[in-house]
Amino acid sequence: MLLDLGDLRVRSWRKNDLDALVCHANNPKIASNLRDQFPHPYTRSAGATYLAEVRSAEIETSFAVEYGNEAVGGIGFKLGTDIARLSAEMGYWLGEPYWDRGLMTRAVLATSEWAFENYKLTRIVAMAFSHNVGSMRVLEKAGFEREGILRRSAIKNGVILDQVLYAKVR
Numbered sequence: 001m002l003l004d005l006g007d008l009r010v011r012s013w014r015k016n017d018l019d020a021l022v023c024h025a026n027n028p029k030i031a032s033n034l035r036d037q038f039p040h041p042y043t044r045s046a047g048a049t050y051l052a053e054v055r056s057a058e059i060e061t062s063f064a065v066e067y068g069n070e071a072v073g074g075i076g077f078k079l080g081t082d083i084a085r086l087s088a089e090m091g092y093w094l095g096e097p098y099w100d101r102g103l104m105t106r107a108v109l110a111t112s113e114w115a116f117e118n119y120k121l122t123r124i125v126a127m128a129f130s131h132n133v134g135s136m137r138v139l140e141k142a143g144f145e146r147e148g149i150l151r152r153s154a155i156k157n158g159v160i161l162d163q164v165l166y167a168k169v170r
Helices: 015-025 044-056 103-118 133-141
Strands: 002-004 008-012 062-067 070-079 087-094 123-129 145-156 159-169
Touching (some): 015 044, 015 070, 070 103, 123 133, 133 159
C-alpha cells in the first residue's frame, strides 16, 4: 500500500524500518496514550517481532507513516467480524518530534478514505483517552464525529480512564 501525500506518505512497513520504528516508538508519552499491547520500553526485539507480524499478515492492516524518507509513526485498523464485518477500528501514533504539524491529521484523513474503499467498510471508529486532546483534534479535523464517552472503560498504568468514541461513516 502506498498513499503519496507529497511530503508525507502512508505505506507498507518495510524490514529496514526497524531502527526508525524503535527510535520513534520508544517514548513513554506515546505509549501512555495507546493500548498496553504497544510496549514500553519499545525494544529492537519488540520492533522486529512487530514488523515480522505485519509484513506476513494475510490482509495488510498496519502501515508506516513516512516523513522525510523515514518511518515516523504508524496507523492501522482492526477489522470487524461477524455482524461488525463492515466496520473497523483505527489506531495511530506519531513520533513526538513531528507533533503539532498536521501530519497525523492528513494521514488519518487519507488512510480512512483508503480503508473505506479497500476494505469495503461502512464505519470506522477510533477512541482516545479523554485527556488526549491532541488525538481528539486529529480525529475531528479528519472528519470523524464524536459519538460519546465510554465512562471508566479503560485502565492504563493503574488509572481508570474514560475514552471518547469517534466514528466516520459512509
